[in-house]
Amino acid sequence: MKIADLFKVEGYGVVVTGGASGLGLGFVEALAANGARVTMLDIDEKRIAAETERLRRAGLDVRGAVVDVRDHATLDREIDAAADLYGRLDVVFANAGVDSGPGFIGQWVGAHRTRNPEGELESYSDERWQRVIDINLTGVFATCRAAARHMKPRRSGRIIITTSLAALKSEAVIGAAYMAAKAGAAHFMRNAALELATYDITVNAVAPGFFVTNIGGGHAHNPATQQAVAKSVPMHRVGWPKDMAGLALFLASPASGYLTGQQIVIDGGWGLGEVD
Numbered sequence: 001m002k003i004a005d006l007f008k009v010e011g012y013g014v015v016v017t018g019g020a021s022g023l024g025l026g027f028v029e030a031l032a033a034n035g036a037r038v039t040m041l042d043i044d045e046k047r048i049a050a051e052t053e054r055l056r057r058a059g060l061d062v063r064g065a066v067v068d069v070r071d072h073a074t075l076d077r078e079i080d081a082a083a084d085l086y087g088r089l090d091v092v093f094a095n096a097g098v099d100s101g102p103g104f105i106g107q108w109v110g111a112h113r114t115r116n117p118e119g120e121l122e123s124y125s126d127e128r129w130q131r132v133i134d135i136n137l138t139g140v141f142a143t144c145r146a147a148a149r150h151m152k153p154r155r156s157g158r159i160i161i162t163t164s165l166a167a168l169k170s171e172a173v174i175g176a177a178y179m180a181a182k183a184g185a186a187h188f189m190r191n192a193a194l195e196l197a198t199y200d201i202t203v204n205a206v207a208p209g210f211f212v213t214n215i216g217g218g219h220a221h222n223p224a225t226q227q228a229v230a231k232s233v234p235m236h237r238v239g240w241p242k243d244m245a246g247l248a249l250f251l252a253s254p255a256s257g258y259l260t261g262q263q264i265v266i267d268g269g270w271g272l273g274e275v276d
Helices: 003-007 022-032 045-057 072-086 126-154 176-199 215-221 223-230 241-252
Strands: 013-017 037-042 062-066 091-094 157-162 201-208 263-266
Touching: 013 022, 013 072, 013 126, 022 037, 022 045, 022 091, 022 157, 022 241, 037 045, 037 072, 045 062, 062 072, 072 126, 091 126, 126 157, 126 176, 126 201, 157 176, 157 241, 176 201, 201 241, 215 223, 241 263
Parallel strands: 013 037, 013 091, 037 062, 091 157, 157 201, 201 263
Antiparallel strands: none
16 A cells, blocks of 8 residues: 555545634645545534535535534534435544633733733633633534444544644633633543544544634734744744644544544644744
8 A cells, every 4th residue: 555545535524613714624625625525514604605615616525504513403413414415424523613712911912911801710701611611622522422423333433623732831812711621622532532442433633823713803814913923933933724734634544543542733833932
């Protein structure tokens, strides 16, 4: 077998939550461009329509459905529908997530970053905390549960969870609920990997650093913010969804068949420390 054959995903049935923008859309494009059949699930109906049309015009086998991962019945139904349509469910990306708003420091950049009272612990509302936990942690659990129901009978599958460098590194500008949810998702990933390994189902996580996506109101699209953050990244640039494509394809393909329970940080070295 040629090494390149290990990365083939042609004909795979794939589901991506949060798939209509950002990293999720990158996962959809990477898998579909390599011959997989992909269903994107997302809460944004307009983006689903626009992106599925664009990708279909490019000759890719992509479909979409509107799903809020907090609605577990609808999530189950749409994952079931994708598996039925494809006759298999090979790969599921548990990617849907939301930003929790500013942390106790209010901005990413600036010589003197000021405190943000609304992000401080004593002001953190139950509603703000619970929404992030429900989507970023419980939504991951529900997605993985639905995937396992299809993968276990086939004794095969790949589950990839999007966590964050914030699961490992505290950052004052990020809301506390986000960091707690991502760290929880990382440890849930390890437990799921341990449970499902005997069925030849791998469960891994990708932990992005600063990537340019629409999360958090799209602040990462601001060139000034990108330049300022890039000064702290050893590779001196921020990440883009295309930077995730190779890792996504690796984790979804036979090439990663003996890798499970791992959280892979992809951050340009940001978590290692700062250099000149």
